Amino acid sequence: xxxxxKAYAAQTNTSPLAPWNFERREPKPxxxxxxxxxxxxxxxxxxxxxxxxxxxxxxxxxxxEIVGRVTRVGDHxxxxxxxxxxxxxxxxxxxxxxxxxxxGLEQYCENGSSQTYxxxxxxxVTPTYGGYSNIMVCHEDFVLRISEKLDLAAVAPLLCAGxxxxxxxxxxxxxxxxxxxxxxxxxxxxxxxxFAAAFGAEVTMLSHSxxxxxxxxxxxxxxFVLTSDKEQLKAVRNSFHFIIDTVSAPHDYNTYLGLLKxxxxxxxxxxPPTPLQIHGFSLLGNRxxxxxxxxxxxxxxxxxxxxxxxxxxxxxxxxIDIKDINTAYERMLKGDVRYRFVIDMAxx
Numbered sequence: 001x002x003x004x005x006k007a008y009a010a011q012t013n014t015s016p017l018a019p020w021n022f023e024r025r026e027p028k029p030x031x032x033x034x035x036x037x038x039x040x041x042x043x044x045x046x047x048x049x050x051x052x053x054x055x056x057x058x059x060x061x062x063x064x065e066i067v068g069r070v071t072r073v074g075d076h077x078x079x080x081x082x083x084x085x086x087x088x089x090x091x092x093x094x095x096x097x098x099x100x101x102x103x104g105l106e107q108y109c110e111n112g113s114s115q116t117y118x119x120x121x122x123x124x125v126t127p128t129y130g131g132y133s134n135i136m137v138c139h140e141d142f143v144l145r146i147s148e149k150l151d152l153a154a155v156a157p158l159l160c161a162g163x164x165x166x167x168x169x170x171x172x173x174x175x176x177x178x179x180x181x182x183x184x185x186x187x188x189x190x191x192x193x194x195f196a197a198a199f200g201a202e203v204t205m206l207s208h209s210x211x212x213x214x215x216x217x218x219x220x221x222x223x224f225v226l227t228s229d230k231e232q233l234k235a236v237r238n239s240f241h242f243i244i245d246t247v248s249a250p251h252d253y254n255t256y257l258g259l260l261k262x263x264x265x266x267x268x269x270x271x272p273p274t275p276l277q278i279h280g281f282s283l284l285g286n287r288x289x290x291x292x293x294x295x296x297x298x299x300x301x302x303x304x305x306x307x308x309x310x311x312x313x314x315x316x317x318x319x320i321d322i323k324d325i326n327t328a329y330e331r332m333l334k335g336d337v338r339y340r341f342v343i344d345m346a347x348x
Contacts, residue, residue, distance in 0.1 A: 007133035040065025063131030147309035154314035
């Protein structure tokens with residue numbers, strides 16, 4: 001018997017989010033059902049309801065930074081019980097059989113992971129619906145354990161903004177002895193600063209907003225460079241081992257590649273709407289690289305959540321009512337949020 005579910009959805013790529021009801025499936029033997037307490041608001045939610053990346057599946061219920069408490073478990077569930085605090089991030093399933101899945105890299109599933117919303121289940125037919133809703137049902141293998149120690153609302157963005165920045169820092173083994181620049185101080189950038197500093201790197205914030213200097217230092221940055229000041233940029237040429245590029249607006253990659261040391265890497269985690277334009281000499285000079293990184297797999301996401309519980313790391317958030325979501329999107333486009341909106345789902 002399916003479960004009646006309340007949500008906010010976009011009916012088309014031009015309509016605002018509005019209340020919509022649908023049915024979640026009856027929990028299967030390995031499923032966990034939970035009441036959603038908080039859901040983070042990611043810039044990708046806006047990209048997807050507007051069809052800016054690829055054609056959407058409508059009606060679309062966004063949300064992939066989901067925290068809640070378990071209310072039901074399937075007969076064969078071993079990992080969770082009623083009352084547990086849990087989370088779901090950007091994926092709800094994958095093929096489980098390909099090389100990447102077996103290596104705990106389900107985000108790079110060779111047969112296509114099932115996205116939490118605007119995707120399909122592994123049958124490639126049934127649409128998935130996200131966390132701007134009151135109930136979630138998910139296979140236990142894609143459910144994450146959340147510590148009771150942390151502010152739950154501020155944990156929600158860790159499930160996307162957190163893991164998107166934690167994963168590349170871990171993959172490139174960034175830490176003590178490394179000079180790291182973070183480009184852009186938003187939802188992703190503020191988590192990149194926190195993690196890079198926690199891992200022992202020397203962190204520089206690169207931002208075009210002078211008003212963000214104090215915040216960058218509060219979050220853990222050791223230095224601040226105003227990117228609109230050519231002299232400040234010139235002073236940090238050939239300075240960094242790594243740049244974590246969180247910017248999702250068009251920008252000049254060649255300028256920032258020039259800030260890297262020999263063998264330096266610019267790691268892109270933001271997705272601008274237009275293709276990258278890179279001069280060959282920006283890479284050939286000093287053997288620099290540009291790379292990309294998505295979210296982490298399920299094991300790494302759990303590792304990150306455990307690290308955050310141990311080191312008391314959460315996102316800086318502004319809690320909103322769901323009725324204010326369309327206004328929040330408008331503010332997000334203007335950069336008017338420090339640094340992630342989170343929906344209190346009790347307001348649904």
